[in-house]
Amino acid sequence: MVDWTKGRGEAQAIAEPWTRQGGPGGAIVLFDSDGVRESASGGFAVIEHRLPFTPDTQNRLASISKHICAALLLREGVSLEETLASFIPELPRALGAVPLGRALDMTGALPDMMEALWQQGTPFTASLSASEIFAAACRLPGLNGEPGSEMAYSNTGWRLAQAILERRTSKGAAQLVEELMAPATLPIRFVSDESEVVPGLATGYWHDGQGWRRGFYGFNFSASGGMAGSAAGLARWAAGLMAGREPYAGLLDRLAAPRQFVDGSQSGYRLGLVASRLGGTRIIGHGGSLTGYRNHMLMAPELGVGVVVLTNREEDALWPALRVLTALLGEALPDDPERVPTGLYAAEDGPFWAEFAAGAISVMGGYEKLVSDGDGGLRSLPAYLDIALKADPDGAFSGRIGGVPRRLLPVPPETMLDERLVGRWRDERLEVEITISADGTASWPWAGTVGLTTPLTPLPGGRALADLKHGPWRHRPCLWLQPDGSLRLASHRSRILHFQRIEGGQS
Numbered sequence: 001m002v003d004w005t006k007g008r009g010e011a012q013a014i015a016e017p018w019t020r021q022g023g024p025g026g027a028i029v030l031f032d033s034d035g036v037r038e039s040a041s042g043g044f045a046v047i048e049h050r051l052p053f054t055p056d057t058q059n060r061l062a063s064i065s066k067h068i069c070a071a072l073l074l075r076e077g078v079s080l081e082e083t084l085a086s087f088i089p090e091l092p093r094a095l096g097a098v099p100l101g102r103a104l105d106m107t108g109a110l111p112d113m114m115e116a117l118w119q120q121g122t123p124f125t126a127s128l129s130a131s132e133i134f135a136a137a138c139r140l141p142g143l144n145g146e147p148g149s150e151m152a153y154s155n156t157g158w159r160l161a162q163a164i165l166e167r168r169t170s171k172g173a174a175q176l177v178e179e180l181m182a183p184a185t186l187p188i189r190f191v192s193d194e195s196e197v198v199p200g201l202a203t204g205y206w207h208d209g210q211g212w213r214r215g216f217y218g219f220n221f222s223a224s225g226g227m228a229g230s231a232a233g234l235a236r237w238a239a240g241l242m243a244g245r246e247p248y249a250g251l252l253d254r255l256a257a258p259r260q261f262v263d264g265s266q267s268g269y270r271l272g273l274v275a276s277r278l279g280g281t282r283i284i285g286h287g288g289s290l291t292g293y294r295n296h297m298l299m300a301p302e303l304g305v306g307v308v309v310l311t312n313r314e315e316d317a318l319w320p321a322l323r324v325l326t327a328l329l330g331e332a333l334p335d336d337p338e339r340v341p342t343g344l345y346a347a348e349d350g351p352f353w354a355e356f357a358a359g360a361i362s363v364m365g366g367y368e369k370l371v372s373d374g375d376g377g378l379r380s381l382p383a384y385l386d387i388a389l390k391a392d393p394d395g396a397f398s399g400r401i402g403g404v405p406r407r408l409l410p411v412p413p414e415t416m417l418d419e420r421l422v423g424r425w426r427d428e429r430l431e432v433e434i435t436i437s438a439d440g441t442a443s444w445p446w447a448g449t450v451g452l453t454t455p456l457t458p459l460p461g462g463r464a465l466a467d468l469k470h471g472p473w474r475h476r477p478c479l480w481l482q483p484d485g486s487l488r489l490a491s492h493r494s495r496i497l498h499f500q501r502i503e504g505g506q507s
Contacts, residue, residue, distance in 0.1 A: 018043030026311030062288025066272030103157025121445030204292020215292020
């Protein structure tokens with residue numbers, strides 16, 4: 001039995017502090033297959049002008065945009081089995097060989113352009129156009145791994161999907177989205193970058209510990225995250241998908257259809273949507289994050305209900321969406337884990353690491369909240385990454401992360417920086433240099449010749465984590481020595497830099 005009163009009450013309980021705090025806010029909209037049923041909102045859309053955030057406030061949808069891009073591809077009849085090179089022949093060979101479907105379901109091993117450029121010293125505030133980012137993609141030296149073996153989040157496939165759509169239709173993304181939304185007169189539009197004027201758009205904010213700061217993101221948004229819309233408008237779109245009303249009939253089933261790894265096992269990530277369960281209820285949805293914006297959309301298709309949470313504050317939106325949905329459905333929120341680990345863990349070798357803190361896990365930079373699996377283990381309620389782990393007798397944790405078996409060992413607190421890392425290193429393909437010092441720091445390229453210094457966190461086995469702060473975001477790529485004496489660098493989304501020693505140190 002759906003309880004709209006309880007759902008609205010929970011939404012109001014979440015939104016009321018936003019108003020009381022006098023900072024940025026958001027809107028929460030509850031909907032069924034017929035449209036909006038209840039809503040709550042609070043806080044300001046623009047703090048400077050004291051403009052209230054309402055269910056009709058335009059907000060950046062960020063990565064919720066992805067399933068809209070996928071809907072356009074499906075409606076255009078674009079084959080997901082064809083390789084990227086069949087649509088974009090100028091791509092490097094490795095990227096071009098990836099099937100479009102794998103580029104979209106996050107199993108294509110495509111380096112994420114933002115993280116790849118961060119690692120080369122390009123700030124996320126740099127104003128890079130779609131053509132400049134595409135040119136950089138065409139210079140990528142390879143993939144992160146073997147396509148189909150791991151779910152690792154990347155926006156690059158979605159950037160390329162936009163190019164495929166525009167080449168196929170000879171229309172821009174803005175026109176394609178406008179045509180898709182026109183039958184239901186939905187207030188959702190495509191926005192190319194930060195400089196484009198969007199009437200009524202909320203300003204994004206993040207808190208630096210002392211006060212709210214405006215978010216800024218210079219890169220071209222692309223169809224991976226470029227939509228803007230209101231919470232009410234997004235709820236109406238999702239309602240139409242669930243109802244299967246023309247011209248959206250059958251789209252949701254196709255977007256949410258299971259996707260598989262090469263070994264035949266099923267991935268939780270679909271076409272711009274993530275599949276999960278809340279108690280006995282199947283749910284499907286996706287989150288979104290741009291600097292100063294955090295959103296989540298969840299649907300329970302069999303019950304024909306859902307919730308949208310859009311905010312202009314850099315805070316988690318998945319858990320608020322789950323709180324409202326559980327109240328609406330009469331389900332219980334998942335239990336906290338019986339044992340909540342803390343601290344840094346790493347695989348026995350390779351760049352794979354994770355950090356547990358406050359009931360959540362950061363996996364090579366991919367963050368997920370952890371709950372009990374009901375059998376003494378841990379699992380994620382995946383915003384993006386599916387995780388299932390159990391404690392081993394020796395204090396390690398074993399299970400699957402992103403579809404891959406992993407065993408994580410606690411990092412001894414006395415771990416020292418491996419002397420073999422010290423020296424000057426260069427990737428000739430991408431013309432990137434770093435210098436690792438014996439004092440446990442590394443000099444890193446940043447903003448041309450400005451550069452920066454990052455502290456290193458040592459891991460056993462010739463490995464260390466850098467710590468690069470980008471506004472509210474923290475990037476911790478892993479450096480690890482190879483048997484041949486070279487040095488590789490990897491994060492969750494980008495694993496392509498490969499350095500050779502050019503000065504100092506020992507092999």
